Amino acid sequence: MTVSTQGSIHDVLVLPYLNHAIRMLESGYASAADIDNAMRFGCGYPQGPLATVDEIGASAVRDALLARFEETGDNLHKPAGLLTEIADGAGSFTAAAGDDVRPPQLRHTIEKIGVVGTGTMASGIVQVFAQAGYDVVFVGRSPEKVDGVVAGITRSLDKAIAKGRSDEETKAAVLGRLTGTTSRENLADADLVVEGIAEDLDIKTELFKDLDRITKAGAILATTTSSMPITELAKVTSRPGDVIGMHFFNPAPVMKLVEVVTTDLTSPEVDETVRALSAAVKKVPVSCGDRSGFIVNALLFPYLNDAVKLHEAGVAMDEIDATIKETAGFPMGPFELLDVVGNDVSLAIQSELRNEFGEPGFDPAALLIQKVQEGKLGRKTGEGFHTY
């Protein structure tokens, strides 16, 4: 395929994403509704991948993938069996997608929330809970970082007031619910703790052991990890049934998705409570198991990685970003989004996906590795694929 037109850029990047979504459904990892909701609410896409296949037509997608597979021989381009079945049978993906009829209930009393971390995700998560009316105690490593979270939330609330979307009374109430601290011991009476610290298994393992020691019996311990095995975190505690993934999306105050990730050890009551809590803070929960990438990252990062490879093959970044926004309707182009997420986080996720799925086509792009080696991590360092 000559990658010179908008249509061909779109096909090279979007077709494998659609195929992978169908394989995810086929494997039973997640429901059709959850796969589509995950991409809509986690990444702001106008519709999910399965609805997109239905719109384009399963046979058109299968034929386009077959043509691509003949060209590349890459297993990722080989049409999923379920795609061929639906193409031949004239059915659809989304017709079968049923909504959960019974809304989840809070099976635990949740009044006080703990958050560990003061970075991008932790600050956003603190804001989400405080805005929804929960008392939040959050833990940073220094008083400066703790103050930084309050300052960031204050700025965000001031912006909302300036736009006429909030008022001083609401701002005072939200800020009044925040308690910042540098001591984890202050999490002793939290009903649920979400951690959003560095993406490193040793660091998170140490934290979970400590949270298990500090928090009261029955407190739920949640992680917003992007790619670490949650089962490993559960196993270092005395309460593996109370450990769960609560994966928020960046920026957390804006993106509406929470992936509720259960391990084989998570209790059904904890799962239901966390889904109900996600809904209570105005997020859309989807359910998935403890597997690399969960739903969104497993579908998103191979596409972002393919965009880097396409750029390496000579297509300009701006052309790729503009084409994707125009043809697929995604809110950000791949290079814009890589810089928001951080190239270090993106490389870690893509490497985990390569290990999990064993697909050579998931090998991290050389330029992504190079950016990380050069410390060009994205917006947070002032330079990534673009300069800020």
Ligand SMILES: CC(=O)CC(=O)SCCNC(=O)CCNC(=O)[C@H](O)C(C)(C)COP(=O)(O)OP(=O)(O)OC[C@H]1O[C@@H](n2cnc3c(N)ncnc32)[C@H](O)[C@@H]1OP(=O)(O)O
């Ligand atoms: C790595 C992982 O494990 C998982 C991940 O997170 S993967 C990444 C997932 N995230 C995405 O894919 C982001 C996709 N991008 C988008 O949806 C949009 O570009 C966006 C919502 C981020 C920005 O939207 P936009 O229309 O371009 O910008 P803008 O008008 O400035 O912002 C829209 C609203 O969000 C708010 N906003 C933007 N960034 C914000 C932030 N960091 N914190 C709080 N609010 C923010 C703005 O204040 C604005 O609010 P109002 O509507 O009340 O005015």
Ligand SMILES: NC(=O)C1=CN([C@@H]2O[C@H](COP(=O)(O)OP(=O)(O)OC[C@H]3O[C@@H](n4cnc5c(N)ncnc54)[C@H](OP(=O)(O)O)[C@@H]3O)[C@@H](O)[C@H]2O)C=CC1
């Ligand atoms: N970036 C993204 O788009 C998303 C990230 N995530 C996940 O959220 C988590 C946090 O990521 P993000 O917010 O981007 O990261 P940031 O780099 O913004 O924040 C990292 C936080 O971890 C703290 N930290 C670093 N090292 C340690 C340590 N040894 N012990 C205790 N705390 C430590 C930092 O403290 P200090 O500032 O004091 O160094 C900071 O509070 C990760 O698990 C990530 O995978 C989830 C969804 C999206």
